[in-house]
Amino acid sequence: MxxxxxxxxxxxxxxxxxxxxxxxxxxxxxxxxxxxxxxxxxxxxxxxxxxxxxxxxxxxxxxxGFVNTHHHTWQTLIRNIKATQGLRLEPWLTTMYEIYKDLNTDVARAGIYASLGDGLKTGVTTSNDLWYPHPVGVTGLVDAEIEAARELGIRFHPVRAYHSVTSDIVPPEVVDTTEGVMADAERLVKKYHDPSRFSMCQVGIGPSIAQYETEEIVRATVDLAEKLDIMVHGHLAESQHEVEYTIEHFGCRPVEWFRRHDMLGDRFYYAHCIHLNDEEVELMAKTNTGISTCPISNMYLSSGSCRVPDFLRAGVTRFGIGVDGAASSNSANMMEEIRVSYLLNRLSWGDNSANAEDVLYLATAGGAKVLNRDDIGxxxxxxxxxxxxxxxxxxxxxxxxxxxxxxxxxxxxxxxxxxxxxxxxxxxxxxxxTKVNEEEKRQYVTQVGRELLTRASARIEGLKADLC
Ligand SMILES: [Zn+2]
Missing domain, CATH: 2.30.40.10 (Urease, subunit C, domain 1)
Known part of the structure; x- marks a missing residue:
């Protein structure tokens, strides 16, 4: 060798x-x-x-190399949309889902080239992706992104996510069945998941936001993850609205909801984790649940600030940084995410904030622990x-x-x-x-992105402005 x-x-x-x-x-x-x-x-x-x-x-x-612990690669093609700028999470999502109805395998490939290409060029060597909108009848989205990630040469942790319930935000066009999701996740694991040391691809499963899904699919997710010995990933306590929703519908806060559903522990990691009280911070540490903080997205959507120093003091070691989807962070630039992470900490927590080395830990060794990898970081x-x-x-x-x-x-x-x-x-x-022609990929991404917005603009009046 x-x-x-x-x-x-x-x-x-x-x-x-x-x-x-x-x-x-x-x-x-x-x-x-x-x-x-x-x-x-x-x-x-x-x-x-x-x-x-x-x-x-x-x-x-x-x-x-940096470990990016939370991402939505396809969103790279729908960033900087004029119709969504200035909105908070929930109204922003409504427009996003109109566009999601038109996702296809070209978008999946193009999203990887643009976002993980950006990631690699900013020092990322391992990246997560959480893909939750699967339009009815469209298959192979995760397959397409795994193939594109291989072309780039990056270590990849895709998560086969889903929606099981129609809501004000989620249209029926992107709602999956429990059987369909479990079959597809199991197929992906059999085809691509490599649990061995130095693995280049590990597949996970997860709900986007668990308490918005059916009890049946959440239970099936935890059972399948245990059966296949894979990880579960999603969002947790990103917005105040989510906290209020969970209290109103289930009489408890989000972390307690996750605890009741056996969704805290070594197998699990969650993005954001902003709206947690002191007891919940301790519970995340005690259960060794992984956390991915995404400061730029949290600032863009006015979601709040993750209690990074409190988690570190509580002993959370499975703790990383994610760039989140480009539709809410407008970039997959990890160097920028690291710097902003430090600055948002300073702004939010003053003298108690994490120092530069702590932030670098999150981007490297901490992120590796989030993904339960003992061979990187x-x-x-x-x-x-x-x-x-x-x-x-x-x-x-x-x-x-x-x-x-x-x-x-x-x-x-x-x-x-x-x-x-x-x-x-x-x-x-x-x-x-080095492994792909950047200019060829740029042209491909531009074309696929334009086609996506053109299809969606037939339904969203505001999108026309982005096609000029
Ligand atoms: Zn996210």
Whole structure:
């Protein structure tokens, strides 16, 4: 197997348990794994290991690849829609669902190219996707996105989600049956799910918002997840409206509803988790339930601010960051999400807020724990070779390089991301995707996005303005 030495990085930030950093560090990879990390590796390994290629990493900081724990990739084609700007979650969703009626496998592919392409170019090496609207009669959406993710070379955790109930927001055109969802999820798991170490694809299941679904499908979801040993993912306590709805219909708050339905624990992870009281924060920690905070989406939809420092103090370790769907964050730029996460924390929680290294933990090791992966998230021998080379030797960062983590979290942006390696393969080189032609994909995404909005504009008057 090929061995490559990344030599003399200004810093290697491992994000291991001790948060070890190496000044003038070396990283040796062998095939898809990390063989060694430290300093002067050529000297210490002399005579024991043959090195095939040496990459000069001076002027760069090496970090573990980012783990994006919550996303809706198809929304990348319906962002920046004039008809939805300025709306809160529920009215925003009503317009979104009109567009969702027209989703197809081209949208699924195009959404992956645009969103996970953006993710890779901003340092993401593993990404979730939660796909909940499946128009009646349309099949193969998750298959199409898995195939497109493979083309890009990113690790992928798609979740086969669903709707089981028509509502003011959810039209009957995207409502699934329990039998249909379970059969499709089981089929996807059999076809694509790889539970082994260094897996490139793990399939999950989940409701978008569990308490809005039928009791039958929620029970079937938990049972199927246990039977197949897969994870369950969805949204939890994103808006105040959701809290009020749950109290009105079930006489309890959302977290209690999840507890009653056996939906807290190691197998589960949820996006947002904003409207939680002190007891609920403790319960998330005690049950080891995973959390994905999505600050830009929460700001865009005026949803609120996740209690990041309180979760950390309570001992929540399965804790990550997600970019959420681009329709509510308008981008899948993880570098931006990380910086905003820090800033929103400061704004919301002042002196108690999480520090830059805590935020980087969420984007790396914490995110890996959310997905129950023990082979990614930090740099150490035996871990997957998933990492980024951040070029901080550029004018825009000069004067701010006192501490590499502060520089990346507080001043960093996508211009820093020079090389990205996933599973030992170089997937971003000099800031560009290596495995696909970016211009070809851009044209494809533009065409598919335009076709989608054209179809939907027959029903939504406001959309015409976006087609000019
Ligand atoms: Zn979401």
């Amino acid at each position: 090929k061995r490559t030495l990344y030599k003399n990085a200004d810093w290697i930030i491992t994000m291991d348990e001790a948060r070890t950093r190496y000044r003038h560090g070396d990283l040796l990879i062998e095939g898809n794994q990390i063989k060694a990390v430290g300093t002067d590796l050529e000297k210490s390994l002399a005579g024991t290991v043959e090195i095939d290629e040496v990459v000069d990493a001076s002027g760069r900081v090496i970090l573990p 930090y740099l150490a021998p035996g871990m997957a070779a998933d990492f980024t080379l951040m070029n901080w030797s550029q004018l825009q960062y000069a004067g701010g390089c006192n501490d590499p983590v502060d520089c990346i979290v507080l001043s960093g942006d996508a211009r820093m991301v020079e090389e990205v390696v996933v599973n030992g393969e170089l997937v971003v080189h000099k800031g560009h995707l």
